[in-house]
Amino acid sequence: MSCNYAEGLSEYEDKGVLGLPEKFEATDKVGEKCLLLSKWIKEAKHVVVHTGAGISTASGIPDFRGPNGVWTLEKQGLKPEINVSFNEAIPTKTHMALKHLVEKELVHYIISQNIDGLHLRTGLPRTHLAELHGNMFIGQCDTCDSQFVRTTATSTVGQKYLGEFCKREVRGRSCRGKLKDTILDWEADLPENDLEMSDYHSSLADLNICLGTTLQIVPSGNLPLRCKKYGGKLVIVNLQSTKHDKKADLIINSYVDVVLEQVMKNLNLEIPEYCKLSDPTKNQLPISVVEWNISKSQIKILRKKFEAKQKDFREKKKLEAKDIKCNGVKRKRLLEKSSVLKKINKNIDVEDLPLEERLRMYKNS
Secondary structure, eight states, rough: HHHHHHHSOOOOOOOSSSOOOOOOOHHHHHHHHHHHHHHHHHHHHEEEEEEEEHHHTGGGGOSSSSOOOOOHHTTTTOOOOOOTTTTTTTOOHEEEEEEHHHTTTTTTEEEEESSSOOOHTTOEEEGEEEEETOOEEEETTTTOEEEEEEOOOOOOSSOOEEEEEOOEHHHTTTTOOOOOOOOOTTTTOOHHHHHHHHHHHHHSSSEEEEEEOOOSTTTGGGGGGGGGGGGGGGEESSSOOHHHHHHEEEOOOOOHHHHHHHHHHTOOOOOOHHHHHHHHSSOOOTTTBBBOOHHHHHHHHHHHHHHHHHHHHHHHHHHHHHHHHHHHHHHHHHHHHHHHHHEEEEEEHHGGSSSHHHHHHHHHH
16 A cells, blocks of 8 residues: 555655635636646746645545644544555546646656656656656666666665666676666655756756645656746745745645646647556566666756756846946936036036936037
8 A cells, every 4th residue: 555655764754834725716716827837838948847646645645744644643543444555555636737738748747756657657758857756667787777667666765675686688687787676765865867957957846836736745846936036936835835945936725636627728738548558557568678767968968958947036136236327427427427516507506407407418518
């Protein structure tokens, strides 16, 4: 069962704010906001979606900090009533909609805090997905760091050995490494490649959309704010208040499936059905090997784009500072001329004259 994941983690006291009340906006209000969000998606050049546990509850996997979340109920000595196994769960409408939006190049990257593997199981390519907290369907080599898709969810968490060997071939022979699960325990370091890609994409985005997350876990929860420095927008879709509500340009309090259904309708797109043939965990031959790696070349390309954006931003700030300084000097000179003219034109209060007239007088003086 999916709750076994939580039970496999080490003891940890500070699990964030738990059990905040859920808020539901009126249907017409949600509709208006979905129209605005659809407009922003169409206008944006780089859209990044950040997903949390709230997008998977419709598949039967409980969230963590909701009124009936794993951590919330744990504090009361209880467990969620609804609890589907990771192997039995299938992608929700939100998962399938996001995969289709990536295919249509309306969403350019997805950054997930979820370990359930449902983004992977839609058929979403690794080139468009970062998994910051791991994936129950992935094994990683302890020697070469290569990742591989498994046909079943791991029975361990906390980066423990799976009893399997690396499937990567190096110069005609297999790597001698052993596979571990990729699920992070509390305070473990985030995967370097996933975090680097997430940081770059979040900064390059002119629109960061957060779905089903309270944004409490750091650094994952702070990534959506990266775009604000460069003038980007932040949208939050969640039933509970989040850590960054005050910084959001748009907040929608509704089920993520409801919002994605309306957004897809506004964009004249249909949400595809889940298909086992597109699921790499279900469509593997006995001898097939499905790798799940972020390429170094992909990181390098994105790094260059990010550095170029930083450079443009710094140059823009320098020009703005220069303009402010120049305007200050010009104003000082105008005030000095105004003082001279007041002495020349004793009967005229120069400051009361229109700007155009003052400039004409200054030039003639």
